[in-house]
Structures are given as structure tokens and as C-alpha cells.
Amino acid sequence: MFFYITNNNVLYYIGKLPHTVYIQIDGGSENANKLTLAMMNLIVAKATKLGCFELILTRLPPGHTHEDCDAQFGVIWTATRNKPILSPDEYKALVEECLGKSLPVRVVDIYNVPDYVKWFEGCIDPDLKK
Amino acid sequence: MFKQTDTQLQFKFEFVGRSEAFPLGVKTSYRAFCCNEVIELLEEFTDNPLDSGFRPVLTEVKWQPDHSQESLEILNDIPTADFIPHGFIKGSRNALNNTIREVESYFSKRLEVIREWHAFDSIMPKNDFATPFAVEHGLYIPLKDILFGIQVGFDSTIDVPPIISKSENSNIMIVIYQSKNQRLVLIIVAIKEKKFQKLELVLKCLI
Numbered sequence: 510m511f512f513y514i515t516n517n518n519v520l521y522y523i524g525k526l527p528h529t530v531y532i533q534i535d536g537g538s539e540n541a542n543k544l545t546l547a548m549m550n551l552i553v554a555k556a557t558k559l560g561c562f563e564l565i566l567t568r569l570p571p572g573h574t575h576e577d578c579d580a581q582f583g584v585i586w587t588a589t590r591n592k593p594i595l596s597p598d599e600y601k602a603l604v605e606e607c608l609g610k611s612l613p614v615r616v617v618d619i620y621n622v623p624d625y626v627k628w629f630e631g632c633i634d635p636d637l638k639k
Numbered sequence: 640m641f642k643q644t645d646t647q648l649q650f651k652f653e654f655v656g657r658s659e660a661f662p663l664g665v666k667t668s669y670r671a672f673c674c675n676e677v678i679e680l681l682e683e684f685t686d687n688p689l690d691s692g693f694r695p696v697l698t699e700v701k702w703q704p705d706h707s708q709e710s711l712e713i714l715n716d717i718p719t720a721d722f723i724p725h726g727f728i729k730g731s732r733n734a735l736n737n738t739i740r741e742v743e744s745y746f747s748k749r750l751e752v753i754r755e756w757h758a759f760d761s762i763m764p765k766n767d768f769a770t771p772f773a774v775e776h777g778l779y780i781p782l783k784d785i786l787f788g789i790q791v792g793f794d795s796t797i798d799v800p801p802i803i804s805k806s807e808n809s810n811i812m813i814v815i816y817q818s819k820n821q822r823l824v825l826i827i828v829a830i831k832e833k834k835f836q837k838l839e840l841v842l843k844c845l846i
Contacts, residue, residue: 553654554717565649570672621727621769623723
């Protein structure tokens with residue numbers, strides 16, 4: 510669901526989505542699954558009013574090394590290397606500071622999310638194979 | 640890198656407008672790799688002992704289904720049911736209590752750290768049940784009105800039980816038996832419920 514939340518943040522800052530959205534995911538089953546495809550389908554079916562008409566989902570092959578977003582984790586790792594973090598709020602402030610140098614960044618606390626698996630139940634084509 | 644023959648690495652979702660062929664207005668296609676050409680190494684055995692056993696082949700990567708009026712079927716329909724919250728992991732509240740206790744003990748002289756943790760604790764769920772927390776704080780649903788419609792709400796009548804983690808969802812089975820060389824063998828097995836009876840049968844046969 511990361512991409513879906515990311516899109517929400519893109520909207521927060523620029524007010525619309527790009528015509529074509531590219532999404533890169535790791536090939537693990539937590540990303541590469543029917544629910545992800547269903548959500549992509551739903552976004553394109555519904556988000557044309559936001560300017561998104563095409564979405565390309567790329568799954569990294571088995572045995573890959575790093576994906577693009579790993580570079581962001583590298584920045585966080587460097588920032589925390591010599592600095593002890595004693596509370597969740599300190600960590601939040603540090604992430605906003607170190608990643609926010611080139612782009613605006615906000616950390617959103619998410620305590621509970623809907624059960625999307627239950628929500629899509631019965632609507633995903635039963636013939637869609639793994 | 641190695642991928643299974645049927646694994647598809649790229650999917651394309653295009654808005655094409657609603658029609659008989661595309662009831663939701665989305666054409667979905669896929670392809671095996673994310674570039675137009677790839678070099679695949681195919682197994683090939685020859686009599687030459689110096690051969691590696693693989694032959695490089697330049698392959699063109701095509702989108703499937705290639706017919707313009709066909710699409711990979713993913714959604715039959717767009718759901719309209721109300722949301723229910725995703726369950727919390729069983730024991731998560733207890734884990735947080737333990738963490739707070741450790742913080743209070745370790746940082747007993749740094750009150751500002753303890754205060755920050757108490758503030759964090761005050762907004763966290765008070766138990767492992769997701770529904771009451773969602774009633775009080777709402778559900779986090781990005782792009783809710785656009786993607787799901789304003790008519791889709793939150794069903795607070797369903798109590799979502801805590802989720803039991805995979806490691807907890809298992810039985811411990813202890814088997815003691817005498818092997819052929821007269822030694823006593825003790826086996827302790829942690830196994831998931833579904834496989835429990837099957838293993839029990841196998842062990843009975845062995846003994």
C-alpha cells in the first residue's frame with residue numbers, strides 16, 4: 510500500500526497526479542499479490558479526475574540488489590549512524606530533517622488502516638492466478 | 640538473475656474509457672521483463688565438454704494480451720461495502736507496556752524522554768482490539784472520497800479480533816518413543832494447526 514499512500518502525499522503537495530505513474534516494488538509476496546493489482550486497477554479506474562491515466566507497475570526480479578527507494582533509507586541510516594534516537598518523536602523529526610533537504614517531507618503517523626483484503630472480497634476475478 | 644517462466648515483471652494499467660470490452664474502463668496488460676529486449680540464457684547441452692550448457696538468446700519482450708480489445712481481468716466489480724479495520728497483532732499492547740516500563744527504568748533521570756514516551760503512549764490503542772480504537776480515532780484511508788466514494792463508510796458493528804502471529808498459531812507436540820536401537824527419542828514439534836494431524840499420523844506409522 511506504500512505507493513497508494515505515496516500518491517496521497519503527491520496530491521498533498523502538487524494537487525494532482527502525473528499522467529503516468531511509475532511504481533517500483535520488491536518482488537516479495539507482500540507486494541506482488543492480487544490485492545496490489547486490484548488496487549492499481551481501482552486507482553486508474555477512479556483517479557482520472559486527478560490526472561492519472563496510466564500506471565506502470567514494475568516488480569524487481571529475484572536476486573536483485575537495491576531498488577531506487579533504498580537510496581532514501583541510506584540517507585536515514587547515515588543520519589542516525591552517530592546519533593542516538595530516544596523516542597518515536599525524535600525519529601520522526603530526524604527523518605523529516607534529513608530527507609527534507611531537497612524535497613518537502615512529512616511523516617504521517619498511521620495507527621490503523623482498513624482491511625483491504627476483506628473489502629475486495631468477491632470482487633477480484635477468481636480466475637486470476639498467482 | 641533467475642525468474643520463473645510464468646513470472647511477469649511489469650504490469651500496465653491504462654484508462655481507455657468504459658465499454659463492453661472494458662467494463663471498468665481499464666485495460667491491463669503485462670510483460671515478462673521491463674525492457675523491450677533481453678538476453679536470456681537457455682539451457683542447451685552439446686557434446687562439447689567446453690560448452691557452458693547455456694546459449695544466449697536475444698528475446699523481444701511483448702505486452703500481453705497483444706490484442707487491443709483484450710485485457711487481463713482483475714476486478715469484476717468495484718466494491719461498495721463499508722470498511723472494517725485491520726486487526727491489531729495480539730500482544731502488541733503488552734509489548735508497548737513492556738517498552739514503556741523499560742524506558743522508565745533506563746531513563747529514570749531523563750524526564751523529557753519519559754514524557755515523550757508517555758505522550759506517545761497516550762495516543763496508542765489501549766488494548767489489542769481495533770474496532771473501538773477506529774471508532775474513537777477513525778480509519779486512515781488515503782484518497783477515500785475519490786477512490787472509494789463518499790457512500791463507503793466504516794462499519795463499527797463488527798468486532799475485529801486481534802491477529803495471532805504465525806509463530807503463536809501453532810501447537811507443540813511432544814513425542815517420546817523407543818527406536819530400534821533401544822534409545823529413547825524425544826521430539827518436540829511446533830507445527831501449524833492444519834498440518835498437525837497429518838504429522839501425527841506419520842509419526843504413528845514410524846513408531
